[in-house]
Amino acid sequence: MDTPQTTTFHKTYQERGYCSRTGYARIREVLRACCWLYNQSLEQRKNTYLADGKGMTMYRQMKGLTQLRKEQQFWRDIGLTVSRGVLVRVDRSFKAFFRRVKAGEKPGYPRFKPHQRYQCIELASVTAGMVKGNRIKVKGLPVIRIRPNRELPDSSQLKALRIGMHGRILTVDLVYEEEQNILAPVDMEQADLSHDTVVGIDVGVNERMTFSDGNTVSRRVIDRSRETKLQQSISRCQRGSNRRRKAVATFAREKRRNTVRNRNECHRLTTAIVQNYQKIAVEKLAIKNMSRKGGSRKRGLNRSMMEQAWGMLFQQLRYKAEWAGRQFVEVDPRYTSKTCSRCGEVRKEKLAVYRVFVCPLCGYTEDRDLNAAKNILQRGWGYPAQSFSRAEKDILVQLSI
Ligand SMILES: [Zn+2]
Incomplete structure (x- = not known):
């Protein structure tokens, strides 16, 4: 049997997280360390560029991370996916910077972050085991409990995980891959429908x-x-x-x-x-x-x-x-509120002057916003505002006088 083809989407569920008192302190500690690593990586990229005119890649930086983990117990205690997540983030901000340079925009160079503004732990990769029921477990971080008020998708569909600390509030972003959920078409015949579809x-x-x-x-x-x-x-x-x-x-x-x-x-x-x-x-x-x-x-x-x-x-x-x-x-938004949605005539006056649209040609009178909405509908889906020929327009002019 043929199954209809569906597209998949990434959908984020943001939940409030809870953990123990020491847990919050630990998350703050890790955030500070991540912030330090972020700033270090930025500096490293800048210095390598200044020294030999070449950019630093994420993979070279990851080698540096391996060294850091060898030297310091603190980084060994934290899951590799947490510290790599920092480098991914640095890489992303550089990519965005260069993309915008290429596009001829005026981007700002990636900035050092003060620890107050570094509020999110992002994981480089996720495994299904990180979410078990309502508990989230990542190496080096405390167990975080969530209380979702809707059912979360199966954790095998988990694509990304972010842990944010905003003041005293802990949030968990769970990104899942889901299939498109096509709604039944709106029924034209439905009795209680007080509007068009x-x-x-x-x-x-x-x-x-x-x-x-x-x-x-x-x-x-x-x-x-x-x-x-x-x-x-x-x-x-x-x-x-x-x-x-x-x-x-x-x-x-x-x-x-x-x-x-x-x-x-x-x-x-x-x-x-x-x-x-x-x-x-x-x-x-x-x-x-x-x-x-x-x-x-x-x-x-x-x-x-x-x-x-x-x-x-x-x-x-x-x-x-x-x-x-x-x-x-x-x-295209141009003249949507100045055009007559019935005959297509454009009014030339300044916009702020009138709340009610009155067509100088056919005399059509309508609330300005409603008239604009009708124009937008017509432009989008070609639904006719009644059109008139030039000759008919002339007659209408005479009538309105
Ligand atoms: Zn008109």
Whole structure:
């Protein structure tokens, strides 16, 4: 029997990790050592290059690691995959650097990391035995317990493992290879479906998302009062004091909580979209150009745009759509909010002037975002906004006067 061909994906499960009190201390100790090794390897690469004009390869550095392990008990106690993981990471940052140089971008040279910013133990390779039930065991590290609230795939599918320490919070990223999980197509005949199965999505600041069928997701409002308060309490503490250190940790925890909250919210949204629509079109965003870095001086707009987290939304949509066998396109965003979705006429006025789109030609009146969403749908999937010939347009002009 023929089995339908499926693609495999790498899927990351991030779980919170727990270990003993001494365990946390041990993880911190290993992290510090890894950070040292990272900086050493960076320096070695730089020095070899300066000395004989040649780059250092990862494999030569791994030989150096063997020497280090011969000399020091500490490194022998830690699994080879942990220390090699550091070199893999160095290699990756160099590769990224050279790739960007080649592409004519302006990359920054890989930097030394202070230990506060070295927060993740990455393994060079994994074995199925590292995850047993809810316990993670890596040589040289304490046993880490996780409490997944969903079933994890079989550990034979484990592809990568990362252990992160963010303040006092331990996280474990488990990367598994999984087969594509194609969803059943959205049923057109379904009685309770209050929307089309094909959708164009416009993103904006007034409404976070506007769907071409009229649905909207409202603007994201973040309560920052707690964050502000914590920040103020930091500034009241004396520099270098214990109290200040604690206040910084509390602030970091609050920040992280908000990050996770935001990510989860995006996940709920994108999952719902992928479940409800068969074909999805969005505009291709150049967020860089819109934010302050890109030259815009309007800080207010910049910030509220950032908070809508469109980049994350689209990224999630992209892979979830692929995962579920849905179709996803990004369309040219030019004039989507200035074009009439009924007759195709382009309005030339400045954007900020009107909230409601009124077509000067055919008189079509629609919410600006909804009109844009309809244009995006049409560009993405060719769904007709009714088209009119030139002659018909002329008649329409007369009618609207
Ligand atoms: Zn029109």
